[in-house]
Amino acid sequence: MNFKNLNAKMKCFETLADRSVIPQMYIIARLDGRGFTKLTKEKYSFETPFDEKFSEMMVETVKHVLKSGIKILYGYTQSDEISLLFDINENSFSRKRSKYISILAGEVSAAFSMLIGEAVVFDCRLSELPNKELVYDYFQWRMDDAYKNSLNGHVYWNLRKQGYSKNEVTEKMLNMNVAKKNELLFSNGLNFNDLPKWQKRGIGVYWEEIEKEGINEINNQKMIGKKKNLIVNKELPLKEEYKLFIRKISS
Numbered sequence: 001m002n003f004k005n006l007n008a009k010m011k012c013f014e015t016l017a018d019r020s021v022i023p024q025m026y027i028i029a030r031l032d033g034r035g036f037t038k039l040t041k042e043k044y045s046f047e048t049p050f051d052e053k054f055s056e057m058m059v060e061t062v063k064h065v066l067k068s069g070i071k072i073l074y075g076y077t078q079s080d081e082i083s084l085l086f087d088i089n090e091n092s093f094s095r096k097r098s099k100y101i102s103i104l105a106g107e108v109s110a111a112f113s114m115l116i117g118e119a120v121v122f123d124c125r126l127s128e129l130p131n132k133e134l135v136y137d138y139f140q141w142r143m144d145d146a147y148k149n150s151l152n153g154h155v156y157w158n159l160r161k162q163g164y165s166k167n168e169v170t171e172k173m174l175n176m177n178v179a180k181k182n183e184l185l186f187s188n189g190l191n192f193n194d195l196p197k198w199q200k201r202g203i204g205v206y207w208e209e210i211e212k213e214g215i216n217e218i219n220n221q222k223m224i225g226k227k228k229n230l231i232v233n234k235e236l237p238l239k240e241e242y243k244l245f246i247r248k249i250s251s
């Protein structure tokens, strides 16, 4: 078989099952660090339950991926995960899922690896959402997850640091509701309400357009140009306000 025929015969095995996201669907990618429990607790002694340096590396990674060429309007990170909302008009790579998933997993894994100094891996999955309400629900879901993880993490590590074993803590927490968890922290000198907001709500990264004074190279006159800056927000708003916030940065 000549190369042309062999190429046509074999190419279809790569392409025919490689689906594109249909136009006007909102795309959100979610990346999650692989085996980060071991990485954060055994390989490196990051502070538990929250470590500012670890969180800073996650934020730097989000900034990197927002600058990587795929049009992403909003990046959100909590724990070892990153969610990325695409511009509705993003149409590079013919909107092929496999391209977005592999490129984003590659960009995020490479960026975080460079920051930590060894090879680490993030997985990536895509949500395809047919309307904006579901986009708001998605981000509310991840923020609720951040809140739940934060309360559980603080309670877990508060008890561990008092000397209880893994099993003892797991058993103690089994029948504890939210109020009980708050009470336990309070009685041990920690007011959950007073903790930094980023630990309970996660961190948002997005573009902001600012005006910038420059010099027009043709006539040497002062001019006002526009420049895009990345904003890191560690005090994200809640509920309805969060929805309005996402509407603003994604419109």
Ligand SMILES: Nc1nc2c(ncn2[C@@H]2O[C@H](COP(=O)(O)OP(=O)(O)OP(=O)(O)O)[C@@H](O)[C@H]2O)c(=O)[nH]1
Pocket (backbone or CB within 6 Å): 032, 033, 034, 035, 036, 037, 038, 040, 041, 045, 046, 047, 048, 049, 050, 051, 052, 054, 055, 079, 080
């Ligand atoms: N010490 C510490 N650990 C953190 C921090 N942020 C996230 N982690 C840990 O990262 C892990 C994230 O959870 P998972 O993604 O479910 O666990 P994983 O081990 O990465 O498992 P897979 O994602 O399935 O590979 C948890 O163990 C968190 O405690 C931090 O600031 N400090």
Ligand SMILES: [Mg+2]
Pocket (backbone or CB within 6 Å): 032, 033, 034, 035, 036, 037, 080
């Ligand atoms: Mg993980």
